[in-house]
Amino acid sequence: MPPAPAILGDASSLAEGLASGLRLGVFLTILIVMAGWEWLHPRRPLSAAKPARWLTHLLLTFLNSAALRICLPLTVLGAALWAEQRSWGLLHQISLPASVETVISFVLLDLAIYGQHVASHHVPLLWRIHLVHHADLDIDVTTGFRFHTVEILISAVFKVLVVVLLGAPAASVLLFEIVLNGAAMFNHSNINLPQPIDRMLRWMLVTPDMHRVHHSVLRHETDSNFGFNLPWWDYLFRTYRPQPELGHEGMTIGLPDLRNEQEVDRLPGLLMLPLRSLARRHHRPATDAGRPEHPPEP
Numbered sequence: 001m002p003p004a005p006a007i008l009g010d011a012s013s014l015a016e017g018l019a020s021g022l023r024l025g026v027f028l029t030i031l032i033v034m035a036g037w038e039w040l041h042p043r044r045p046l047s048a049a050k051p052a053r054w055l056t057h058l059l060l061t062f063l064n065s066a067a068l069r070i071c072l073p074l075t076v077l078g079a080a081l082w083a084e085q086r087s088w089g090l091l092h093q094i095s096l097p098a099s100v101e102t103v104i105s106f107v108l109l110d111l112a113i114y115g116q117h118v119a120s121h122h123v124p125l126l127w128r129i130h131l132v133h134h135a136d137l138d139i140d141v142t143t144g145f146r147f148h149t150v151e152i153l154i155s156a157v158f159k160v161l162v163v164v165l166l167g168a169p170a171a172s173v174l175l176f177e178i179v180l181n182g183a184a185m186f187n188h189s190n191i192n193l194p195q196p197i198d199r200m201l202r203w204m205l206v207t208p209d210m211h212r213v214h215h216s217v218l219r220h221e222t223d224s225n226f227g228f229n230l231p232w233w234d235y236l237f238r239t240y241r242p243q244p245e246l247g248h249e250g251m252t253i254g255l256p257d258l259r260n261e262q263e264v265d266r267l268p269g270l271l272m273l274p275l276r277s278l279a280r281r282h283h284r285p286a287t288d289a290g291r292p293e294h295p296p297e298p
C-alpha cells in the first residue's frame with residue numbers, strides 16, 4: 001500500500017487535472033459565445049486589425065499558461081488543497097458551514113483582486129507591467145486575457161498567499177477562478193447590453209459598459225471601476241464612474257502615448273512595453289488637467 005502522502009498527492013493531481021479541463025471548457029465556451037455576440041451586435045467599431053490582434057492575444061495566453069506551469073511549483077488550487085490537508089489558514093481554524101465558507105472566500109478573494117488591481121495602477125513598477133493590458137487599442141473579449149506574463153506570475157503568487165492565509169476551501173477557489181476568468185471575458189466584451197439590463201446587473205456584476213470606462217484614455221477614467229467580478233468595492237471605496245464622459249462611441253480606448261498598433265498589439269513588442277516605457281519614460285500624464293481627482297458617488 002502506498003504511503004498516505006502519495007495518495008494525497010495523487011488525489012491533488014487528479015483534482016488539478018479535472019480543474020484545468022473544466023477551466024479550458026468554460027474558457028472556450030465563453031470565448032465563442034462572446035465573440036459571436038460581439039460580431040452580431042458590436043458596441044463600438046474596432047480600430048485595430050482584428051485577426052492580428054486576436055492572434056497576439058491567443059499566443060500570449062498560451063505563453064502565460066506555459067510560464068505558470070514552468071515557473072510556479074504550485075497552482076492556486078494546489079495551494080488551497082495543500083493548506084486544506086494541513087488545516088492552515090483562518091477559515092480552517094473556525095468551523096463554519098461549507099456554504100458560508102464558500103461565500104466568505106469568494107467575496108474576500110474578490111476584494112483581494114480589487115486591491116491588487118488598485119495597487120497595479122498606483123505603484124509605478126506594477127503599473128509599467130499592467131499598462132500592457134491597458135495599451136490595447138480596442139477592448140473586446142480577448143482583452144480579458146491580455147496580461148503581461150510577469151503580471152500573471154505576480155498575480156498567481158499573490159492569490160496563493162491570500163488562499164493559504166485565508167484557508168479558502170479548494171472548491172471555492174476553483175469556483176472563484178472560473179468565475180473570475182469568465183467575468184473578465186464578459187466585462188471586456190464589445191457587446192451592446194440593453195440599458196435596463198445593464199443597470200440591473202450592476203447591482204451584482206461588473207458589466208461591459210462599466211468596465212469599458214476603465215479602459216478610457218483619460219486617466220481619471222482609467223483610475224476608476226477596478227472591479228472584475230463584484231462591483232461593490234468600487235461603490236464602497238468611491239472608485240466608481242457610471243459612464244465615460246465622451247460616451248461609449250466617442251471615448252478613445254488605450255493609453256495616450258502608446259498609439260502605434262505595431263508596437264502595442266503585436267508580440268514580442270507587447271512583451272517589451274514595460275521595458276520600453278521605462279527607457280522612454282512612457283507613462284500616463286500626472287493627471288488630466290482640469291479633471292476632478294475623485295469620481296462622483298454612484
Ligand SMILES: [Zn+2]
Pocket residue numbers: 117121130133134214
Ligand atoms: Zn486596470
